[in-house]
Amino acid sequence: MTQHQQTIGARIGFNGVGVHSGAAVEMAIHPADADTGIVFHIFEPSGLIREIAAVSTNVSVNDLSTVVGDMAGVHVATVEHLMAALYAMGIDNAVVEIDGREVPIMEGDSRAFVEAIEGAGIVRQRARRRFIRVLKPVSVEMKGATAQYLPYEGTRFEIEIDFATAAIGRQRFAADLTPETFRNELSRARTFGFMKDVERLWASGHALGSSLDNSVVIGDDDRVINPGGLRYPDEFVRHKTLDAIGDQAMAGVRILGCYRSYRGGHRLNALALRALLADRTAYEVVEMPARVAARGGKAAPLAAVAASAYGPQVL
Known part of the structure; x- marks a missing residue:
C-alpha cells in the first residue's frame, strides 16, 4: 500500500446514460492537486453551478444509490461504481466534471472506470496519505x-x-x-x-x-x-x-x-x-x-x- 497520495495521469472522458434518469450524460475525470480529494463539478449549459466534495457529510442517504448533494436540489446520483474504482485503484485526488445529475451507468459495474484509470496512468504525489x-x-x-x-x-x-x-x-x-x-x-x-x-x-x-x-x-x-x-x-x-x-x-x-x-x-x-x-x-x-x-x-x-x-x- 503506497504511503503517498495519487491522482490520474490524464483527463478521462465518458459518455453514457443514467440508470435511473435514462438521461444522456457526459463526464470527465481530471487530475487534481494533493489534498483535493474527490470533488464533483456539476455543470449546466450556463456553466459550473456547484462543487460537491465526495465525503460522508454530503451523502443523501437512500436505498437505490449513493447520492452526493441535496436530493431536492443540486446533486449527483449513482456515484458508487465510480467511487469504488477510484478508491480501489488508489486514486486520492480527482475532479469529476459532469453535465447531469447521475454518473453514467456504463455496463452496471466498474470495469470501464478501472480500465480508463489504468489507461491514463497513476501519478504519485509528494503529499503523504492519511x-x-x-x-x-x-x-x-x-x-x-x-x-x-x-x-x-x-x-x-x-x-x-x-x-x-x-x-x-x-x-x-x-x-x-x-x-x-x-x-x-x-x-x-x-x-x-x-x-x-x-x-x-x-x-x-x-x-x-x-x-x-x-x-x-x-x-x-x-x-x-x-x-x-x-x-x-x-x-x-x-x-x-x-x-x-x-x-x-x-x-x-x-x-x-x-x-x-x-x-x-x-x-x-x-x-x-x-x-x-x-x-x-x-x-x-x-x-x-x-x-x-x-x-x-x-x-x-x-x-x-x-x-x-x-x-x-x-x-
Whole structure:
C-alpha cells in the first residue's frame, strides 16, 4: 500500500446514460492537486453551478444509490461504481466534471472506470496519505440487516447477502482490498434487480435507463433472463461488495479496518460509516507507517481539503 497520495495521469472522458434518469450524460475525470480529494463539478449549459466534495457529510442517504448533494436540489446520483474504482485503484485526488445529475451507468459495474484509470496512468504525489484506523468495533442494525467496522491491519470487506429467491440465495464474499483483487474479482460484477419491481420503479421515476446491457435481471420465473447469464457464479454478492467499497470511499480518506455486513445496502453502508466517524474513540487518523496523528480526529474535514453506454476516452 503506497504511503503517498495519487491522482490520474490524464483527463478521462465518458459518455453514457443514467440508470435511473435514462438521461444522456457526459463526464470527465481530471487530475487534481494533493489534498483535493474527490470533488464533483456539476455543470449546466450556463456553466459550473456547484462543487460537491465526495465525503460522508454530503451523502443523501437512500436505498437505490449513493447520492452526493441535496436530493431536492443540486446533486449527483449513482456515484458508487465510480467511487469504488477510484478508491480501489488508489486514486486520492480527482475532479469529476459532469453535465447531469447521475454518473453514467456504463455496463452496471466498474470495469470501464478501472480500465480508463489504468489507461491514463497513476501519478504519485509528494503529499503523504492519511488513513482512518479503526480502533474498536462499531455496529449498526436496521430491520434485520447488520453492519460492523472492526480493527484490522489492512482494508478488508466481508459481505454476506441473503435473498429468498433461489436465483440468489445466501452468498458471501470476503477479501482484502487491493487493485488486483478489485480488477479481477469485483469490477465486472453488475447491478441487479427483479422484473417484478420494474413497473413500481418506473412509476417512481427510477430505472428509466436500466436494460439488459447494464443490469442483471431476475425474471418472474426466478431465473436470470440476461442472454449471457452471470459473469461470476456469485455475481450478486460481488456487486454488493463493489457497492460497499464505493460507499466506504465517502469517508474521504482510506480506512484501515474490516467492514462486515449482512443483508446490507447503500443506506446501511452510509449509516455504518456515519456511526464510525461519529465515535471519536473508535478510530485514529494516521500516516503510514507511523502510528502518530490526530487521535480521534474528524475525517470529513480532512477529505474536504482533500441504455447502451460507450467506453471511456483517454485524452
